[in-house]
Amino acid sequence: MTNIKDLAQHCGVAISTVSRVLNDHPDVSEETREKVLRAVRELHYIPNTSARNLVRTTSDTIALLVKGVNNPFFAKLIKVIEREITKQGYTLELHHMDTSVDELHVGAQLANDRKLIGILFLGGRFNYSPEELALINVPSVFCTYTNTFGNLNDSDYSSVAIDDKQAARFAVETLVNLGHRRIAILTDNDDDNSISELRFQGYKDALNAHGIAFDPSLVACTGTFSDMGAIYRTTSDLIERDNSFTAIFAIADLMAIAAIKALSDHGKRVPDDCSVVAIDGLELSEYTLPTLTTLVQPVEEMGLTCAKTIIDLIESHGENKQYTFETVLRPGGSIRRLDK
């Protein structure tokens, strides 16, 4: 491959001159600049980022580290964040990683390698310890999650998220207010120290607040957020085991969609025979039949806040802060008042 030395030789100038052209430094004669740029094209020169990052001490790059490939809720958020970061004159690098690896470790490595000035974590754990977080030595923001199950000091981390417990409670209360008492929950897990557990707690809180006894047989754990087949089967099992519930609270839109199909296949119409409420507010859920009644996360504002927070942290060494956003009920066709 062509390197900067080849370019220099080809043009009969010094390596540093080529470097200056490549980095838009002002003090290069127009003549040399053009000569070098022509060589770049002719020799198909492509700069080596590794070498660049090795010698550089800083960059203008913020990384957005996404854990979990196929979360449809993330797609929109990523777009918003990318737009805003770019608009503010920074470079955003998108990195995806498997759910099996530790995001803090990857972040630490990336921060070093690519001389990052900030990291936005998307889809991380809710239970960091101070020691773990200490690995990250650049400003960072947890996007769509917070440290509920960890023991970080509020002054030591920034986060942008909804109040999952509160949202779940609100969703379930929406059903209660329509007269429902036998309300099932469709969740990923009920004790994983994560978003599912929080929303599960909110579900229990709502029941509790309204004097409805918690019934374990109305809890259906799918073990997945994305495998619709598994969600469908879990819901089917629930239906076959308990015929008394009149409503389902699904902790995510996709789960609700699979559940509605399972209900339909078991002869239960939504919302006539069963009401369904979820949390997320995917665009997709506005286009299903029936449309889904769901608590919408304010993606636009959240993405903007993520971007602004990291930039504030970088530019002004702003204080760490936890932002909590309110979800908004998007009325759909999946709920109805329970007949007396």
Add this chain to the structure above:
Amino acid sequence: MTNIKDLAQHCGVAISTVSRVLNDHPDVSEETREKVLRAVRELHYIPNTSARNLVRTTSDTIALLVKGVNNPFFAKLIKVIEREITKQGYTLELHHMDTSVDELHVGAQLANDRKLIGILFLGGRFNYSPEELALINVPSVFCTYTNTFGNLNDSDYSSVAIDDKQAARFAVETLVNLGHRRIAILTDNDDDNSISELRFQGYKDALNAHGIAFDPSLVACTGTFSDMGAIYRTTSDLIERDNSFTAIFAIADLMAIAAIKALSDHGKRVPDDCSVVAIDGLELSEYTLPTLTTLVQPVEEMGLTCAKTIIDLIESHGENKQYTFETVLRPGGSIRRLDK
């Protein structure tokens, strides 16, 4: 940050010794090995990938370069490919990039920087020229697209894809065989040298083969694959402008889902008043109401073939080859025979 020199000093050994430990070289005494590994933990050492890649001449890394963040069809394919590549003992690096950048340029850069041994392109253009492809100097495979609109020699590239034109033709013929003659098409674009244009051609071929005149007023271009709102509006426009069609061929599942909602909101029931067929075979489409009748891409086999092809290219300098897969009609609830 801690580097290899710090480790060496801390342990009282040479840098090269530390490097040997870090890279699992055999000729290191057990004592030194442990001493170094302890230091790695104590000092929170994280190797610098940039430095590593700079000095290395090769790696065991294959990159999967994905263009376009939110294509739900890709999610499954990525999983399959990742599993197989890892299983074969290679490392897969997943890279996402915006649709606005050129995948070949990014690929060339990455190949250099990360010392890649192969690249899998996902979501690229259909019209590469030999000069463009020459940028890539490692084995590569085009996944889910081929060079229909370009001028590469068959011996110069490998691809794994369905026959888009053929699939579209089959989809439309399925409708024709059910008695439909007024068949609308919902597509992204009809002349973008890409998948949409191919499927559009297949649509026209089918009409042609069955003596049905092509009617431009039945063509609805959304300009997007993913913005369901736009797809909904485009479909609504179509419905309001032409009340004669009895079926819609949507070139992608998500489009069909938004279209079904638009039809429903205009008082047209699917499949009673309008049949809908699509291409993709998303898992989601099995869980909508009605379920979508769609041509399923054999994702599992395609992913496996992508992985096997790149590995064969790498290991055995295998010949370039274009693999074409057949789609399979997944019967759903969105079509019916047209009443006489």
Add this chain to the structure above:
DNA sequence: TTGAAAGCGCTAACAT
């Protein structure tokens, strides 16, 4: 089994 040293491609002083 270990150490010394060259050099990967590049940027950024420092000279001129």
Add this chain to the structure above:
DNA sequence: ATGTTAGCGCTTTCAA
């Protein structure tokens, strides 16, 4: 305006 050179962190000969 341009050239010379040190060195980023690491791997890999080559010597010992």
